[in-house]
Amino acid sequence: MSLSPLYITFGQHQVVVETAILDVHTTLMRWFYAMLEPQPSIIVRRVTIAQEAGNYIMKSGETVHEPIREQLWLLQAVKYEVVMALVRARPDLLWFHAGAAANDTGAVVFAAPGGGGKSTLVAQLCQQGWHYLSDDVLALDLTTGKILPFPQTPRVRQNTGELVPSDRLSQVPKFDVTLDLDLICREPLPIRAIVFPSFDRQTSAQILPCSPGTAALELLRSCINFTDHKQAAIQQVCNIVKHLPAFGLSFSNSDCAFKCLAQIGLTQI
Amino acid sequence: MPALSAGFWQGSYDDSTLCQSQPPEVQLLLCCARTFINAATAETIETLCYGDLDWSRLLSLAAQHDVTCLLYQSLQDTCPDAVPAPVIDQLRQDFQTWTLNSLFFTQELLKLLQLFEAHHIPVLPYKGPALAVALYGNLSLRPFCDLDLLIHPQDLVRVKPLLAAQGYDTLAVEDAQEAANLWSDSERDFVRQDGKVVLDVHWRITPRFFPFELPVEELWERRQSLCLLGTTVSTLAPEDLLLALCVHGAKECWGKLKWICDVAELIRVYPNLDWDRVLTQAKQLHSQRMLLLGVGLAWQLLEVRVPETVLAAIQSDGANAILPSVDRASPTVGGNRALPALMQQVYSYLFGSQPGQSRQFSPTLFRLRVRDRISDQVQYFVWRLFVPNVRDRRLIVLPKPLTFFYYLLRPLRLLGEKLGFIHRRILGGNSSDDRQRAATVQPEVDRVGNASTTARPRCKCVDVYDLGEELLIYSSDRELGITLNHSSKQIWQLCDGTHTLEDIATILSQQLGCAPGALLEDICTTVMQFHNLGLLESL
Numbered sequence: 145m146s147l148s149p150l151y152i153t154f155g156q157h158q159v160v161v162e163t164a165i166l167d168v169h170t171t172l173m174r175w176f177y178a179m180l181e182p183q184p185s186i187i188v189r190r191v192t193i194a195q196e197a198g199n200y201i202m203k204s205g206e207t208v209h210e211p212i213r214e215q216l217w218l219l220q221a222v223k224y225e226v227v228m229a230l231v232r233a234r235p236d237l238l239w240f241h242a243g244a245a246a247n248d249t250g251a252v253v254f255a256a257p258g259g260g261g262k263s264t265l266v267a268q269l270c271q272q273g274w275h276y277l278s279d280d281v282l283a284l285d286l287t288t289g290k291i292l293p294f295p296q297t298p299r300v301r302q303n304t305g306e307l308v309p310s311d312r313l314s315q316v317p318k319f320d321v322t323l324d325l326d327l328i329c330r331e332p333l334p335i336r337a338i339v340f341p342s343f344d345r346q347t348s349a350q351i352l353p354c355s356p357g358t359a360a361l362e363l364l365r366s367c368i369n370f371t372d373h374k375q376a377a378i379q380q381v382c383n384i385v386k387h388l389p390a391f392g393l394s395f396s397n398s399d400c401a402f403k404c405l406a407q408i409g410l411t412q413i
Numbered sequence: 414m415p416a417l418s419a420g421f422w423q424g425s426y427d428d429s430t431l432c433q434s435q436p437p438e439v440q441l442l443l444c445c446a447r448t449f450i451n452a453a454t455a456e457t458i459e460t461l462c463y464g465d466l467d468w469s470r471l472l473s474l475a476a477q478h479d480v481t482c483l484l485y486q487s488l489q490d491t492c493p494d495a496v497p498a499p500v501i502d503q504l505r506q507d508f509q510t511w512t513l514n515s516l517f518f519t520q521e522l523l524k525l526l527q528l529f530e531a532h533h534i535p536v537l538p539y540k541g542p543a544l545a546v547a548l549y550g551n552l553s554l555r556p557f558c559d560l561d562l563l564i565h566p567q568d569l570v571r572v573k574p575l576l577a578a579q580g581y582d583t584l585a586v587e588d589a590q591e592a593a594n595l596w597s598d599s600e601r602d603f604v605r606q607d608g609k610v611v612l613d614v615h616w617r618i619t620p621r622f623f624p625f626e627l628p629v630e631e632l633w634e635r636r637q638s639l640c641l642l643g644t645t646v647s648t649l650a651p652e653d654l655l656l657a658l659c660v661h662g663a664k665e666c667w668g669k670l671k672w673i674c675d676v677a678e679l680i681r682v683y684p685n686l687d688w689d690r691v692l693t694q695a696k697q698l699h700s701q702r703m704l705l706l707g708v709g710l711a712w713q714l715l716e717v718r719v720p721e722t723v724l725a726a727i728q729s730d731g732a733n734a735i736l737p738s739v740d741r742a743s744p745t746v747g748g749n750r751a752l753p754a755l756m757q758q759v760y761s762y763l764f765g766s767q768p769g770q771s772r773q774f775s776p777t778l779f780r781l782r783v784r785d786r787i788s789d790q791v792q793y794f795v796w797r798l799f800v801p802n803v804r805d806r807r808l809i810v811l812p813k814p815l816t817f818f819y820y821l822l823r824p825l826r827l828l829g830e831k832l833g834f835i836h837r838r839i840l841g842g843n844s845s846d847d848r849q850r851a852a853t854v855q856p857e858v859d860r861v862g863n864a865s866t867t868a869r870p871r872c873k874c875v876d877v878y879d880l881g882e883e884l885l886i887y888s889s890d891r892e893l894g895i896t897l898n899h900s901s902k903q904i905w906q907l908c909d910g911t912h913t914l915e916d917i918a919t920i921l922s923q924q925l926g927c928a929p930g931a932l933l934e935d936i937c938t939t940v941m942q943f944h945n946l947g948l949l950e951s952l
Binding site: 355356357358360361364374375378379382385386 | 876878880883884889895897898
């Protein structure tokens, strides 16, 4: 059976993923459905996935990776390759490990390390009618100060009710949140506010304002390609935090977190 | 003539808890803070180095107590392989820095001595380079940040124009007014115009409120010679020096281990010290308890060999203890014996692990407790509170018939300083007393505090981003980003190489409407943090 290549697109750049393995193809389609284009444009990376002797073999560009036995690990490795290839294709942008959702007044950025609750909060907002930009990776245009959507499908970790160490986060099952295509944001948007979420099983939801200095450092910590820009990155981040509200949000329950965001007027559509 | 050639005893108090349960970092520091290390101590050092040690705490303690160079030398000599490479690198760097610093100061000292000699002004250098060479045999092992010279009181008016011609600034005081200052004060500070050298010119070993009324003539007669960078210079005789060190240490509440090291090294370097003369003189000068405290600390903490008679005097001290124990928080050693309790207090002050511990310590009460007699304590209070000095005379110039008003003015001036209405610097606060006061405010920042009037911190060339109330700093060479809150931002902006820490305190106190003294500690801490982050070009 021949399966069509997946052209995963960010702006003009594409990563093409080719595989004859139906499960893998289907899952990747689900994970990137809002970023797929039917035709090739500027292909920056070609990823192929094959199966040999019960192992998955991924080739990214000219690099053949170590065989992977588990399909979930393979899929996560492919996702990482795709995202990083697109990030590297646009070094002019400042990339953040962050999610964002937007309403008519602009985007709210959620910046946090893995397990902080970015996807959970973004998905919650989108279920309330907000537009989706990304749940994990965001690009900032240094010239306009606007953020660019990277609408990979949000994947939310199940709340296990237990405290999970960071090195075991990847083992916690995630489920995909399928959004209507008309909720997917396609245009660069200005930032309206920045939230630094942190998931803590033992805390009740609390949101507190962040000083510009703290916000700047937190944002810079979330920056994926800081070394490409350094001073320019700091300058732009400083410009953002000087003029925008920033908050720290700790929560254990996404409904309560949503109420916290509502209290400060961030959830109005 | 050696009075006690035998009878050395190296026991310990039967009930002493001075050094019990020391953290390993303190144990190691004490083992290393000496120039002579015997086999047993070397073994202890090695064991400690291979044990569970917080190396950063050790470095911090060594810097706090100005014994980094001794630590470096001792570790190098005993077990360099047991020390993590970054630690030894840091120590080596500090050692080299101090060596350069010492050479610089020594050359300046020799230049000044030559100048005074050419003008037939007798002068005795003490502390600083003379002390380093006399007691440690090495300029590098004993850090110092200023120069101290002892002159005859009547030579002050001759010294002033000479130093001015060499580019030294000092208080503008009319020569006609100096007679009163010579009577009431003990020293005058001179600062080289580039700010790199502070010279304390003393005509008394200690301030008047501390008893050490040894005429300079007598000290001059008993002087000894030593060789500084190939030049023979005179300095205090060892017996005088021991007493001077112990009185100075007591005045500074023994807030630094290096002062105890000085006493220990002196006793070790001069095995034939005339102890009879020292004890007799201390008794005459009502400084016996201060002497015994200094010697006792050196014996207890640094295991120096002390004559039995001196140990007996230490143990018997306190039968006539005047004041009760000050340190109620920690039980005193030896019941009502004054010296063990004082030693315990000093130890807690030096190495107390709790941040607030040093703040519970009252320097005034300590200085009272080290006095021999009630009359000495009364004298201390009277001098401190009522006897005017140069600062009082600079506050208001009164005609001669009204000079008795200075006695009323002084308590008001002190109150004004306390409340922040008057700043000491304006009146000439550049004395070593003030520098040490800044240093004793918070021992953990004393490398900065020590240099509070001389250090002019200059921030490195880093990227600075203004965030309104805050500041973001990015050091590209260290790949380090930090943010400063409003207060730290203001301090940072004043770290321009032209403001001293006291200047910064003065400027910020005017903005905040509080006393500069209340800010100095925080400023020192902040500048120390800048320094530790590698954000300062110079300190």
